[in-house]
Amino acid sequence: MASDTTAIVEQPGKGDKEWMPKPQVSGCPPGLEYLTVIDQILVKQKVELFEAFTGIDCKNKYVMTNSMGQQVYFAYEESGLCMRLCCSQYRSFTMHILDNQGQEVIRVTRPFQICAGCCWCISGKNCCAYRITIEAPPGNPIGYVHQGCSVWKPKYYVQDEDMNDVLSIGGPCCPCQCCCGCTGDVHFRFYGKDGIEIGSVSKVWNGLVKEMFTKADSFTVTFPKDLDVKQKATLLGAMFLIEFMYFESEDQT
Template sequence: MNSPGPVLSQHSHMLVKQRHELAEWFGFETRNKYEILAASGQSLGFAAEQGKGILGLMMRQILGHWRSFELHFYTPDRQEFMRASHPFRWYFQELIVQDGQGRGLGRVVKRFSILSKRFALYDALGNVIMEVSSPIWKIWTFPFMRQGKLAAVVKKKWTGLLREAFTDKDTFSIEIEDPTLSEDLRRLLLAAALYVDIMYFEKKANS
């Protein structure tokens, strides 16, 4: 049984918009906050990186996406429906995803690659259920393949030169190509979209 939260299987197209904070205009990395929307503009929820005091603030500036962090996902009425944790490690980084009741949904694992961006999605039993391999020249497109077929695509949207240069205010679309994807897998995809943003588009991560 799925935990309370938005029914993602009702939506074949979703948007994830990062919320802007003034400090980012000055190169100061702040906690990531996102709004999750249906294609119609309906709010499906929010996600926010949890603060860890002064130490967390320092690690965010110094370590970028290598830091440990947690993302919490909420419905529009502020009920938590999913949580994702990222332990600190230099290699084989991963995002561990659970529903709001602590039930494991799976993991998003970054694989080693030089000329492409590679991820694998694992279910709660440790089986690979999707893979991403996107060449470095397609910097904003992440195709999720399932058994050799396109299951979903995560794409970063252009937000304008000034915003791209000075802030982390990113917008991503999640396009579901396989209508048979389960609710758990769609939630794992949602977490993966935010992970893509943190891994590749945080200013500190790229510098």
């Protein structure tokens, strides 16, 4: 894994990205220090030329920057070719999130689930609900996100390491973007236990041409600066669940 990581991560000094300096903070999981001082992360999927020319789905890669354009993390997907070809957005995956030293600091895992995703069929936390596990560092679970039962609008529950509900996420009735229908940003809003909105993950509308001819998505994740760092990392993981459930399928059309 070490050699693969070195090849995948965009190291400082290469390309046109400036890396965010690592804050000197104690008392949080290694690598999450960056999250303690920011309230917004911009996530941009990298364009794969092979995928653009062939239509064959490649493993996703993402660059994450702060509001000043400094790169915070780099993420890449681990999944099987058969999963990507046969299961598309329903596939299982592991998302490895690396810091500017090329060290994996966050891992997001979604298992493969048959007959999952229908919000009407979910009861509690049964097999019909999509779920992800967030680890920081890898091997140490810090949070979970699972799909909730809803009649129409998407709903998710965010849990801490002890599987206690701490936040919720609510999406719009029609979480899609298409050239002949909805355009503009799509917002999935974060709510505290008191029901007050505290942030969001937004799928950014990149313009008609880019949306039609590229498969690279862009997202903005916002949260309070003083939010618990583990919850920030968990909300970042929730973005990948939302991406695969609602926007990876659009990329295939």
